[in-house]
Amino acid sequence: MTFVRLFACASLALSVAGCGTPPSHDNPSAKTSFFPSANPLKAATIGDRIPMEPGAWVHPNRPGRLSGRTLTVSSIHQIKLEPKEVILTFDDGPMPGKTEKVLADLDQYGVKATFLMVGQMAKTYPALARQVAARGHSIGSHTWRHADLRSMDYGLAVSEILRGENAVKAASGVDVGFFRFPYLSDTSRLRATLAQRGTVVLDVAIDSKDYFKTSSEGVIDRTMAALHRRQGGIILMHDIHKRTVNMLPELLARLQSEGYQVVTLRYKRSRMPTLESAAIRNENRRPL
Numbered sequence: 001m002t003f004v005r006l007f008a009c010a011s012l013a014l015s016v017a018g019c020g021t022p023p024s025h026d027n028p029s030a031k032t033s034f035f036p037s038a039n040p041l042k043a044a045t046i047g048d049r050i051p052m053e054p055g056a057w058v059h060p061n062r063p064g065r066l067s068g069r070t071l072t073v074s075s076i077h078q079i080k081l082e083p084k085e086v087i088l089t090f091d092d093g094p095m096p097g098k099t100e101k102v103l104a105d106l107d108q109y110g111v112k113a114t115f116l117m118v119g120q121m122a123k124t125y126p127a128l129a130r131q132v133a134a135r136g137h138s139i140g141s142h143t144w145r146h147a148d149l150r151s152m153d154y155g156l157a158v159s160e161i162l163r164g165e166n167a168v169k170a171a172s173g174v175d176v177g178f179f180r181f182p183y184l185s186d187t188s189r190l191r192a193t194l195a196q197r198g199t200v201v202l203d204v205a206i207d208s209k210d211y212f213k214t215s216s217e218g219v220i221d222r223t224m225a226a227l228h229r230r231q232g233g234i235i236l237m238h239d240i241h242k243r244t245v246n247m248l249p250e251l252l253a254r255l256q257s258e259g260y261q262v263v264t265l266r267y268k269r270s271r272m273p274t275l276e277s278a279a280i281r282n283e284n285r286r287p288l
């Protein structure tokens with residue numbers, strides 16, 4: 001089997017399971033996602049809408065701007081958002097034909113996101129990885145091959161993380177301080193290892209569930225409903241899905257019109273022990 005075919009299979013698996021859901025396939029929505037969207041034409045029209053004119057909504061502190069403050073962190077504990085603040089994150093890319101559109105939409109609103117890249121993807125599309133960094137977005141890693149780390153031996157899981165991080169770093173040319181567990185499938189031991197070396201794990205407050213084959217409107221409605229309940233937080237999306245690309249202009253317009261602000265997340269490395277040394281220290285711990 002060629003790499004291209006392997007990659008296509010991996011992409012299909014990602015599109016079905018997504019990275020916000022454990023790969024148990026016991027979710028009924030995930031099962032039905034093997035079948036074509038009920039109304040693909042309706043979904044395809046969303047991206048054609050013109051976003052609200054910047055300045056149409058007036059924020060009391062930052063008039064007319066969706067772009068909010070910049071938050072520079074060295075640990076997960078420093079990620080503290082105010083009400084109506086969000087952080088945009090895109091997992092599983094970069095993906096040609098889709099990531100570029102996401103970048104263009106973000107530019108239109110002057111907002112920055114964090115891209116959690118899969119090592120294999122970044123290695124395959126290094127120019128796109130560099131473009132994401134050059135446009136001012138933050139970059140993190142998401143393992144080498146989108147593995148379910150909770151189901152793996154600890155040592156193999158550490159190798160998966162390290163290989164992915166190195167690939168993303170080599171492709172993008174920038175420091176890679178953020179990490180997200182595929183399927184959000186973490187363990188206390190791996191989280192401790194990552195924290196010890198200063199890697200910031202990005203959890204999720206708002207799961208757009210854009211990996212389900214629902215309409216773009218459905219993704220927007222689900223995301224906004226979750227935001228209304230939680231008043232803000234880190235939003236999980238994927239720059240590998242067409243429905244995500246289609247809905248993003250509308251989502252950004254909704255965020256602006258409802259007074260949300262997009263916080264730019266930056267990483268500042270405070271220490272640099274190797275992942276291997278952190279892993280060795282945790283080998284001596286009792287499993288949590």
Ligand SMILES: [Zn+2]
Pocket residue numbers: 018019020091092142146182183
């Ligand atoms: Zn993922």
